[in-house]
Amino acid sequence: MAKILIVDDEIDIAELISDSLTDEGFETLTCNKALDALNLIDESIDLILLDIMMPNMTGIELCNKIREKIKCPIIFVTAKASTVDKLVGFEIGADDYITKPFDIYELVARVKAHLRREERKTFIDNKKVVIGEFEINKESYDVFKCNERINVSTREFEVLWYLVSNAGVVLTKEQIFRSVWGNDYGDIGTVAVHIKSLRDKLDEDEKYIKTIWGVGYKFLKEVRNDS
Numbered sequence: 001m002a003k004i005l006i007v008d009d010e011i012d013i014a015e016l017i018s019d020s021l022t023d024e025g026f027e028t029l030t031c032n033k034a035l036d037a038l039n040l041i042d043e044s045i046d047l048i049l050l051d052i053m054m055p056n057m058t059g060i061e062l063c064n065k066i067r068e069k070i071k072c073p074i075i076f077v078t079a080k081a082s083t084v085d086k087l088v089g090f091e092i093g094a095d096d097y098i099t100k101p102f103d104i105y106e107l108v109a110r111v112k113a114h115l116r117r118e119e120r121k122t123f124i125d126n127k128k129v130v131i132g133e134f135e136i137n138k139e140s141y142d143v144f145k146c147n148e149r150i151n152v153s154t155r156e157f158e159v160l161w162y163l164v165s166n167a168g169v170v171l172t173k174e175q176i177f178r179s180v181w182g183n184d185y186g187d188i189g190t191v192a193v194h195i196k197s198l199r200d201k202l203d204e205d206e207k208y209i210k211t212i213w214g215v216g217y218k219f220l221k222e223v224r225n226d227s
Contacts, residue, residue: 002046002115003027007037007062008077009054015019017077023028034062037091041069043168043220047114049107050094052078052085060092067093069146073114077102096118129164131221132208136164147226150201155180159194163209163219172216 004021008014009032018028029045031037034057048066051060063074075096076089085096086097097112129136135144141157152160158180163171173191181190195209195217203209210218 001027005040005048006030006043007034010053018107019157025118037062038065041066043070045072045112047073049075049077052076052080063092063094073118131164131167136161145197145202152201156198160198167219168221170212170215170218
């Protein structure tokens with residue numbers, strides 16, 4: 001079930017959108033203040049509907065801050081209807097722009113379309129993973145980042161495959177070691193060595209392979225946009 005955050009200082013509009021999306025089977029969170037919305041932003045949010053004209057912090061400012069945290073689709077829902085306003089919205093990171101007053105059925109349809117598009121960006125089966133900038137093929141042991149082939153060792157590939165096939169899940173060093181090395185002789189410390197090697201080759205900015213201190217590692221389905 002997709003989780004959608006609705007940020008609008010007009011309570012009636014926020015509730016109308018929330019009720020309509022809930023009827024379609026989505027989980028919704030509503031927030032009437034931009035500053036409060038920042039506390040709700042995390043990787044569990046699949047899509048954000050965002051007003052522009054709000055007190056204390058505009059939707060434009062909030063969009064910039066959201067883009068520092070997560071990369072999910074953002075749809076502006078606003079009375080600001082000029083071409084310049086729309087261009088600014090797209091420039092700072094919005095994925096779509098709906099003007100008020102709006103047709104609620106069209107809004108719901110656009111939400112569904114963006115969520116379908118996001119689902120197509122991540123493909124995982126028992127032979128191939130496509131996620132973010134990566135395409136990883138288990139049959140050929142090929143790893144591509146931004147369509148460029150990256151050379152990795154067999155063991156590095158096996159560690160990477162285990163991470164990406166469990167994307168979004170925190171995996172302990174013990175789980176990784178047991179899955180990749182099995183009954184082979186080795187030291188669990190070699191997990192960290194292989195993680196470092198993978199980062200050096202694939203993820204120098206550590207956008208995808210995250211260390212969860214005291215637990216293990218997680219491969220993110222969505223990454224921070226620090227640009």
